[in-house]
Amino acid sequence: MTRDVWAYSEYDSVANEVLTAANETANSISGRAVMVDLAGIRDGTASFGHKLVLKGSGLPSASPEVAAEALYRAAKAAGPDVIMVGATKNGREIASRLAVKLGRGCLADVAKVSSDGRTLSGERGEYAGKVQTRVSSALPCVAAIKVGSYTAAAAGQGEVAELQVGELSSRSKPVSERKREAAKVDLKAAKIIVSAGRGVKKKEDLGLIESLAKALGGTMGCSRPLSSDLGWLPEEYHIGLTGVNVKPELYLAVGISGQLQHIAGIRDSKVVAAINTDKEAPIFQAADYGIVGDLYQVVPALEKALASRHG
């Protein structure tokens, strides 16, 4: 019997990352990776190798409740060893629901996944990134794969199969969906990030930060208070445990005190620099270079220094 490792995400880019994890796992258990597609919504995209298209009434659907039930019915019929789901917000719900439906273990937000054929294990950051924990579950199991922890799989050729999963519906009904303004920036892929925190006094002053980011050829980000509490920037700018985890070459924290939950999101940065008026701010413990000073003076000075370097 073939041992299948399924990969699923509602986002194409994440699905391709999950497929890489599935390919690696499949190789180590002499099995095959299969991209699962709900109702052929990926027909137009590149071939993903082996593909299983689930068809049923109510599909395609944006509801994680529906996706979980569809995957469950398919899993009962096809018996994969592992179901990997991209750990987006909806993906975590899908993976968790699947685990309950199947009565199996579920690894949460894991990277560096490996299998010995009997169990699946993976690594996850815990305690605001202070600890890397390796967790495992007996096969078959479910795993939510940390977004951004694998590079996207290259397109490949493979079999395409279809499976009918019947009628599906969700208890909750969408009323409206407001797409955020198309993200101008991809913080996950950014090489240089200049990030703003509470030290910025007014929303208008974000122009200073944006201007410096531009001078560096980088991208602006922010700490949680600016996006979540003050609403000065959309949520996709929020860097930290509950926001985006970044890994730039240079992370410049401006007016950010450096709560552990923020640090958790910048640990993988190559170089961290910080500007803050409070010399006791925890950000300085998490930075390679620290300037104790007023961002309103230091940021323009930095821009000048950068300009003269090129001049």
Add this chain to the structure above:
Amino acid sequence: MKIAVCVKHAVDETELKIGPSGGPVLAGAAAKMSTFDKNAVEEALRIRSSLGGEVVIFTVGPADARKSMKEALAMGADRGVHVVADTEALDSMLVSDALGKAIHNSGPFDLVFCSEGASDTYCGQVPPMLGERLGFSYAGYARKVEVAGGSSKVERTLEDSVETVECPLPLVVSVVSEINEPRYPTLIQIMQASKKPVEEATLAQLGASVQPLVKVESMVAQPMNRKRVVIEGTPEECAGKLVDALAKEGVLPR
């Protein structure tokens, strides 16, 4: 309106110490109510104040978890149910099973509040697992909850959009911190909290599973090896020195 709130007595990540073997010292580590759970308690209290009813706190954890229970009661919840269990051998499947059974036994509830994830482990699995186990409708990552006439409207904050969903009650919802500003209990409320009733139950009494399906294989501390160079001088001098240092690191655009 009968409202349940699930609260985790979480390891205080800011106080966590690393032992000589390179792993965290979890035995006896300082613990506190998981940061975002306060938002869940606050939202339940907010709905109780407009629609009336009762707020019941549920927690699964060792005897020490009573502290977080007390904190939630001090914020204004009416009573609590403490499922006594050893923290080190718990996974999301086990905790959601215990919470689901405890909530079912003390029900029926109209609403169950959780936070998006615990501040120590941040798995985010228990809330959707609970929704699935209870067979309630579910909305994760809520930044706004409105309840009226047996139904609810929930604004969910997702990666690239804000989605509004209508969910029939009963409903399990996980909240994000932007939903509200949690209140601080007064000294009198803190004193009164110890008099509020808390029921105790064990996993066995609930008929809940006692074997976690996910096991911890190893834990390795991730020390932050930063240079911590302090740059001093006038703003201009500091700026110049930082640019030089970053150029030397090779992280500036050419």
